[in-house]
Amino acid sequence: MGRPRSFDDADVLDAAMHVFRRHGYTGASVARLEEATGLTVGSLYNAFGDKAGLFRAAFAHYVQAFARQRLDHWLGEEATLDDLEAYLLALFDLPLNDGFGCLITNAAVEMRPDETFLTGAVWPALAERTERIDDVLLREVGPDHAREAGARLALMTEGLLLLARARRLNHDHRTAIVAEFSRLRELRDSPQHNRRRHHHPAE
Amino acid sequence: MGRPRSFDDADVLDAAMHVFRRHGYTGASVARLEEATGLTVGSLYNAFGDKAGLFRAAFAHYVQAFARQRLDHWLGEEATLDDLEAYLLALFDLPLNDGFGCLITNAAVEMRPDETFLTGAVWPALAERTERIDDVLLREVGPDHAREAGARLALMTEGLLLLARARRLNHDHRTAIVAEFSRLRELRDSPQHNRRRHHHPAE
């Protein structure tokens, strides 16, 4: 049924998502997207409708194949404070800290006027991140502290990603994260703390 | 020497800065800027050169007449942790929390590709904010803790402003700020803490 595509969707979206991450939505010209993806406008429009459609697909790809990947890797069911710390500290090194930031955070700023995209795509992506962090905290420091610690870490995480894009992340910020986690570990390990530790009764 | 301007620069820049804050740089069309400022393109271009020049002026105006104003008000030479807390908590209420965020934070994301503007305008504006916060902390919690606390608050502050633009700021974040400051006060008031309190010997 017709001529088959000469490209792999995932490859194209991967290239596109990096262009959008670097240049932003408006700064990413169709010419640049052609160059980066290796496709011509015709194919791009045939496959994704228009530039906005390509962006939606690239954003969804970033969330699903990149952000969620990292969440699954570091913040799974068994994740500890160490894992959560490692998840955040990775933002300080390559390949993550390449100076272009996180597409979700960037989109939260640039796509703000597009209510539909903001609430329909950005909010869920942000929520996924914070919920995963909250899950770890709930298990590790217990419900008494998880809420406050979660909100604090949410602020710090978005701050990290903002400063990463501004190329203003430095070693002091890293130290602050490390210190934050040594404090969270104290919270976890304090004996008089009536947290409910996470158990797997069936195992 | 020629016809005088029919408008006040500060008024125009005030209107322009709000347009840029809402819509971003590219999203702010010249037509919208005309409407908001009450000037026509001719006058706008005569006064500021081009759209980029108007943006630079509006950004500088935001920093000087708005952001620095707030810093001077809350984070002066005598500012305490209470003042710093109030400075941050104001971000949760109107008129500050109008859902469009901070022009500096927004520009850090959107203007990232413009190296000249990023390093020449955004970096100094960000630095002004963090340095003022650090000054307060240095006096209040002492040099031993100021560095770490400063980095943590820098992250939290940028996180606040990011989430404010995404319309994702909620009461938990507010609680996290309040909790953070009750902890900083403990640090300040802890007797065994060998901080050097701020004195004015000449007074």
Next chain:
DNA sequence: ACAATTCTGGAATATAAATTCTAAAATTGA
């Protein structure tokens, strides 16, 4: 009062960008 200067309004233009279109190419199923 008049020359010089600067500002204003808005139409005209230029520029840059996204989008559409068309002919050719590559495939499948009959």
Next chain:
DNA sequence: TCAATTTTAGAATTTATATTCCAGAATTGT
């Protein structure tokens, strides 16, 4: 092999937007 279908390439077009231009208005200094 041929009809039907989809993709591809890139030129042509459209659209949106910034920018320029110019004639007229408003001022100052001489």
